[in-house]
Amino acid sequence: MTGKQLKQIIQQQGISQKYISKEICLSYTSLNSYLNGHTHISKSKYxxxxxxxxxxxxxxLL
Structure with a gap:
């Protein structure tokens, strides 16, 4: 799945990106950039x- 697809799921669930970034040990800025299609994240973070x-x-799907 792409970052943009995951972003849609996150928005549908009403989960905050701050919460997710904390849970997966990734900065909010990096997560936001990934979800907006501007950068990539490591496989382990994905x-x-x-x-x-x-x-x-x-x-x-993993």
Missing amino acids: YRLCALLQQMGEDV
Whole structure:
């Protein structure tokens, strides 16, 4: 999934980007840049983000 697709899921769930950035140990600025398609994040951060969304009931492909 792309950052923009994940951003849509996050918005639909009403989860704050600050909360997510804290949970996956990534700065808010880096997360926001990734979700807006401006940069990439490491695979480990991507997997942590997907795992977090799955814990919240989202069907996210790893």
